[in-house]
Amino acid sequence: LAELELCYAPPVGSAKDPVNIAGMAATNVMNGMVEQVDWKELKSVAALDDVVVLDVRNVGEVEKSGPLIDGAINIPLNDLRSRMDEITGKRIVVSCASGQRAYYATRILKQSGFEKVENLSGAWKTYSLVGDRV
Numbered sequence: 001l002a003e004l005e006l007c008y009a010p011p012v013g014s015a016k017d018p019v020n021i022a023g024m025a026a027t028n029v030m031n032g033m034v035e036q037v038d039w040k041e042l043k044s045v046a047a048l049d050d051v052v053v054l055d056v057r058n059v060g061e062v063e064k065s066g067p068l069i070d071g072a073i074n075i076p077l078n079d080l081r082s083r084m085d086e087i088t089g090k091r092i093v094v095s096c097a098s099g100q101r102a103y104y105a106t107r108i109l110k111q112s113g114f115e116k117v118e119n120l121s122g123a124w125k126t127y128s129l130v131g132d133r134v
Contacts, residue, residue: 025103034106037093039122039130042069045093052089056080056096056105057124068095068124077101080108087114095120095127 028034037045046053046069053072055062062074075083077096092114096102102119109117120127 021100025100028103028107033110034103035116035118036121037118039120039127042093042120042127045091046071048091050090052087052092054087054092054094054105055124056094056101061097065124065128068120068127077105080105081112084109084112091116091118093118093120095123097124099123 025034029036042053045051053069055068055072055074056077057074058076058078059074067074072095073086075086087109092109094102094105094109094117096105099119099122102123106117106119
């Protein structure tokens with residue numbers, strides 16, 4: 001999927017086709033470039049020492065729908081590069097609304113030298129619906 005040649009024509013397709021983006025993300029997970037934390041594990045992982053839960057949704061999204069989990073820090077993806085000094089944990093679990101921005105944030109943090117960075121599978125949309133049942 002990552003290398004699938006899809007015709008770019010504005011009326012029928014986008015320059016960053018969702019099929020290609022999904023394929024690239026899946027390839028990175030399969031190759032170990034991006035690690036995942038299952039949404040069912042979030043509460044137990046967040047309770048561990050030196051774990052930071054990072055929510056990269058925009059401030060307005062967090063204000064409207066609430067925080068992902070108690071203790072999560074909110075740094076919008078657009079501000080991440082300039083605010084990395086606020087991230088102090090040795091293990092970082094990243095989430096956003098649906099997963100795409102968290103995937104980007106995970107890659108940015110890994111490329112900036114953070115060693116243990118994981119993407120929350122299912123993101124806020126899944127966790128907000130079923131997280132209280134865990």
